[in-house]
Amino acid sequence: MSTENQQAPEKLFESMNSESKRLLQGLMRAEDTADIMKNxxxxxxxxxMQPWTNPQGWLEMVTKYQQDHFNLWTDFMSGTMNFEPQKDRRFDSDEWSNLPIFDFIKQSYLxxxxxxxKSTDAIPVEGKEKDKLKFYTQYFIDAMSPSNFVTLNPEVLKEAMDTKGQSLVDGLQNLMADLxxxxxxxxxxxxFVLGENIGVSEGSVVFRNHLFELIQYKPT
Structure with a gap:
C-alpha cells in the first residue's frame, strides 16, 4: 500500500474528529436545548402515565403495536417482507426497500x-396544550428517524463508500456552519449579491398574529 493511500484514512478520521468536537461544543452552547429537553x-x-389514566385504551394500543411488530419480525426472518409498507418520503430511495435489514428498520420506526x-392523541388535554404535546412528540419522532443516523441510513452509507468517506466530513462541516x-x-x-439579484426596501409590519407578520414595503 502506498504512503498516499495510508495517509488518506488518517486525514479523513482527523477531519471527522475535529468536526465532531466542534459539533459537541456547538450543541452545548445551544440556548434552546434545555427548554426542548424539558418539553x-x-x-x-x-x-x-396512560396505563393509569386510560388503561383500556392503552392496552388495546400496545397489543396492536406488539402484534404488528411480531408480524414485521416474522416477515423479516422468513425473508418475505410482505408487511404492508407505510409511505414516507424520507424512505423513497430503493435502498430502503431492496435491503431487508434497512426495510425492517424503516418499518419498525414507522x-x-x-x-x-396515537398515544399523544389519547392524552385528555385540549387546545394549545394538546398542540404543544403533538408538536414535541413529532419533534422527537423526526429526530429519531433512522434516516438521521449514518449507520442506519443506506443512502448515506452508499454515498460514503462512493466518496471514500469525504461525504461524511462535508456533512459535518455543513452542520457546523448551520449551528x-x-x-x-x-x-x-x-x-445572492445585494444590489445585483437581491434588493432591500424599507418596510414595516402592518399586521401580526401568532402565525405570521404582514410587512408593507415602500416603493423604490
Whole structure:
C-alpha cells in the first residue's frame, strides 16, 4: 500500500474528529436545548402515565403495536417482507426497500412513530396544550428517524463508500456552519449579491398574529 493511500484514512478520521468536537461544543452552547429537553420530558411523562389514566385504551394500543411488530419480525426472518409498507418520503430511495435489514428498520420506526402519535392523541388535554404535546412528540419522532443516523441510513452509507468517506466530513462541516449561523441553510447563499439579484426596501409590519407578520414595503 502506498504512503498516499495510508495517509488518506488518517486525514479523513482527523477531519471527522475535529468536526465532531466542534459539533459537541456547538450543541452545548445551544440556548434552546434545555427548554426542548424539558418539553420532551413533559410529553414523555404524560405518555407513560396512560396505563393509569386510560388503561383500556392503552392496552388495546400496545397489543396492536406488539402484534404488528411480531408480524414485521416474522416477515423479516422468513425473508418475505410482505408487511404492508407505510409511505414516507424520507424512505423513497430503493435502498430502503431492496435491503431487508434497512426495510425492517424503516418499518419498525414507522410503527413506533404511529403508536407514539396515537398515544399523544389519547392524552385528555385540549387546545394549545394538546398542540404543544403533538408538536414535541413529532419533534422527537423526526429526530429519531433512522434516516438521521449514518449507520442506519443506506443512502448515506452508499454515498460514503462512493466518496471514500469525504461525504461524511462535508456533512459535518455543513452542520457546523448551520449551528454557527443558528439556522438551517436552505439554498446556496453565495448565489445572492445585494444590489445585483437581491434588493432591500424599507418596510414595516402592518399586521401580526401568532402565525405570521404582514410587512408593507415602500416603493423604490
Amino acid at each position: 420532551l420530558t413533559d410529553v414523555w411523562t404524560q405518555i407513560v 410503527l413506533t412513530a404511529d403508536v407514539l402519535n 454557527e449561523k443558528g439556522r438551517i441553510t436552505m439554498t446556496d447563499e453565495s448565489a
